Amino acid sequence: MKWGISLPSKVVVGAQWGDEGKGKVIDILASRAEMVVRSQGGNNAGHTVEANGEVYKLHLIPSGILYAKTPCLIGCGVVIDPKAILEEIDSLESRGISCDNLRIDPRAHVIMPWHIELDGLGEAARGSADIGTTKRGIGPCYMDKAERCGLRIYDLVNDCFAEKAAAVCALKNKLITAVYGGAPLDAAAIIPEYVGYGKRLRKYVADVSVLTYNAIKAGRKVLFEGAQGALLDLDLGTYPYVTSSHPTAGGFCVGTGIGPTCIDEVIGVAKAYTTRVGKGPFPTELNDAMGEMIRTRGNEFGTTTGRPRRTGWFDAVIVRHAVRINGLTSIALNKLDTLSGIDELKICAAYRMEDGTEITDFPPTLEQLADCTPVYITLKGFDGDLSGCRSFDSLPGNAKAYLTQIEKLIEFPIGMVGIGPGREQNIER
Numbered sequence: 445m446k447w448g449i450s451l452p453s454k455v456v457v458g459a460q461w462g463d464e465g466k467g468k469v470i471d472i473l474a475s476r477a478e479m480v481v482r483s484q485g486g487n488n489a490g491h492t493v494e495a496n497g498e499v500y501k502l503h504l505i506p507s508g509i510l511y512a513k514t515p516c517l518i519g520c521g522v523v524i525d526p527k528a529i530l531e532e533i534d535s536l537e538s539r540g541i542s543c544d545n546l547r548i549d550p551r552a553h554v555i556m557p558w559h560i561e562l563d564g565l566g567e568a569a570r571g572s573a574d575i576g577t578t579k580r581g582i583g584p585c586y587m588d589k590a591e592r593c594g595l596r597i598y599d600l601v602n603d604c605f606a607e608k609a610a611a612v613c614a615l616k617n618k619l620i621t622a623v624y625g626g627a628p629l630d631a632a633a634i635i636p637e638y639v640g641y642g643k644r645l646r647k648y649v650a651d652v653s654v655l656t657y658n659a660i661k662a663g664r665k666v667l668f669e670g671a672q673g674a675l676l677d678l679d680l681g682t683y684p685y686v687t688s689s690h691p692t693a694g695g696f697c698v699g700t701g702i703g704p705t706c707i708d709e710v711i712g713v714a715k716a717y718t719t720r721v722g723k724g725p726f727p728t729e730l731n732d733a734m735g736e737m738i739r740t741r742g743n744e745f746g747t748t749t750g751r752p753r754r755t756g757w758f759d760a761v762i763v764r765h766a767v768r769i770n771g772l773t774s775i776a777l778n779k780l781d782t783l784s785g786i787d788e789l790k791i792c793a794a795y796r797m798e799d800g801t802e803i804t805d806f807p808p809t810l811e812q813l814a815d816c817t818p819v820y821i822t823l824k825g826f827d828g829d830l831s832g833c834r835s836f837d838s839l840p841g842n843a844k845a846y847l848t849q850i851e852k853l854i855e856f857p858i859g860m861v862g863i864g865p866g867r868e869q870n871i872e873r
Contacts, residue, residue: 452708453666455693456776458673459712459766461682461720462691463746463753465778465862466713467491470507470669472860472867473711477667479515479659480508481652483699484689486523486555486585488578489671490746494865498539504529505536505546506669512542515659517652520551521689521699523585526600526641528555548645549652549701550598556609557634558616559584565624575684576722586688588612600642601649606635653701660706668696668707674766675720682810685724693770711859712772714763716780716846719753721746725810727818728756728792742782757790757820760853765806767856775854778862780843781869786825789846792818793853823849830863836873839863 454473458464471493474480487503494500495510502509504524506516518524533543559581566584567574577583588594593612599605613631620626659666672691675681680692689695693710697703717738718728729735735755738744744753766772783789794802795816807813826842833839839847839861851858861871 452663453660453668453706455668455670455696455707455710457670457693457710457712457766457770457772458676458691459714459763459770459772459775460673460718460759461675461724462489462671462673463719463721463744464673464713464715466670467493467502467507468778468862468865468867468870469711469713469776469860470667471495471510472870473667474506474508474511474514474669475867476665477508477514478664479517479656479666480506480669481517481519481656481666481696481700482506482522482669482671483519483696484521484691485671485687486580486582487525487528488580488582488687491671495867500536500541503532505532505543508667508669509536509541509543509546513545515545515547515655517655517700518546518548518552519652519656519700520549521695522549523553523555523582523589523689524548524597525555525580526638526645528580530641530644543648546648547650547652547655548597548648550596550601550649552597553585553589553594554597554600554638555581555585556595556612556638557629558613558620559588561620561626561629562616562624565620565626569624574723576724583688597645597649600638601646602642605639605642609635609638656700656702657706660702668700670696674712674769675762677769680769682724682813685722685810693772709773710770711774711776712763712766712770713776713778714758714766715742715778716758716783717742718756718759718762719744721751721753725813726754726756727761727795727813727816728759728790729754730756734786738782742779757792757818758850759792759818760850761792761795761804761806763854764804767854772856774859775856776860776862777847777850777858780847780861781830781863783825783846784830784843785827789823789825790820791823791846791849791853793821794819821849821853831869833863833871836861836871839871
């Protein structure tokens with residue numbers, strides 16, 4: 445996965461339900477990139493990066509910000525909480541990380557207090573049928589974007605903001621009070637606060653589509669940074685337990701304003717097992733001591749929310765799905781070291797339907813998925829500390845067999861293997 449003359453742009457996407465360790469892979473590739481661009485999601489996503497003995501938890505700002513000379517761009521497909529991004533900027537700069545190279549597209553939509561309020565009220569109204577959102581206003585902000593009543597970064601940093609925000613707040617207060625029985629929000633208090641945020645963010649605003657296209661045209665190495673994962677895609681994921689944007693490779697085109705021919709390589713990131721946060725189907729989930737052990741050893745708690753992640757065996761069916769819908773060119777497999785010391789390892793090779801039929805393609809609806817049980821292949825486990833391994837051949841024999849079996853089942857090569865949280869604890873094949 446080293447850059448060559450003919451491969452200037454790379455996309456990194458999640459190949460499971462998010463939380464696959466994309467931050468580490470992105471950090472490694474960002475050290476070689478000349479620009480890093482994010483295209484979707486909001487501060488409901490996050491990357492944990494361990495660099496120079498320090499841990500950075502990034503939510504909106506691209507991971508390339510850790511490299512002083514690398515332009516970091518936030519595209520029009522991202523929804524931005526101004527307060528959250530300014531807190532992130534302040535936190536980074538207090539640790540000596542400059543954000544001078546950060547740029548935000550003026551077309552990106554702004555998360556306002558009514559989005560956060562409606563997110564919480566909506567989840568409460570669903571009761572036991574709640575989706576499990578982070579309640580950060582992401583979904584309602586994307587709803588306003590689709591309804592064409594949203595506020596954008598351009599509005600926030602210009603004089604038109606106060607008038608537009610007052611009109612939208614009045615509309616949202618009717619929804620908050622009449623539909624949900626909530627308390628109305630005070631536009632007179634909100635508007636000056638957000639005008640202040642706009643003044644601070646104004647210097648970062650630039651046309652990300654133009655900047656990205658010009659960089660690619662000039663042959664610069666551009667890294668497109670994915671958030672969340674393929675199984676959370678609004679259309680192609682486990683709907684309705686999905687996010688409100690498109691964390692698949694195609695989403696980068698719309699979310700940054702470039703065409704598909706600008707993308708040369710698509711790297712899918714997966715774990716050596718499977719996790720997900722929140723509600724929704726999970727065929728290989730382990731609700732037992734094994735699942736708890738993997739959670740503890742893998743430190744499986746959300747970067748943004750701290751929520752414990754659900755854990756399970758590696759599911760080749762969903763990763764094959766990710767290969768297809770993203771057009772992947774390579775897989776980066778993380779956290780192989782978490783599985784060391786387990787006597788037997790299982791890999792889901794297929795699903796068995798209620799009538800006994802086996803399928804290897806991920807079903808398109810939850811109703812069909814509900815009828816599925818995993819069909820496992822069992823392999824012998826491996827022992828030992830993998831953190832010092834620096835080549836595929838240096839891995840224990842059973843660890844290599846495990847990776848080879850995954851490659852056979854997903855019908856795709858593994859190009860990178862993570863064997864620890866550090867930048868250097870990585871094998872490139």
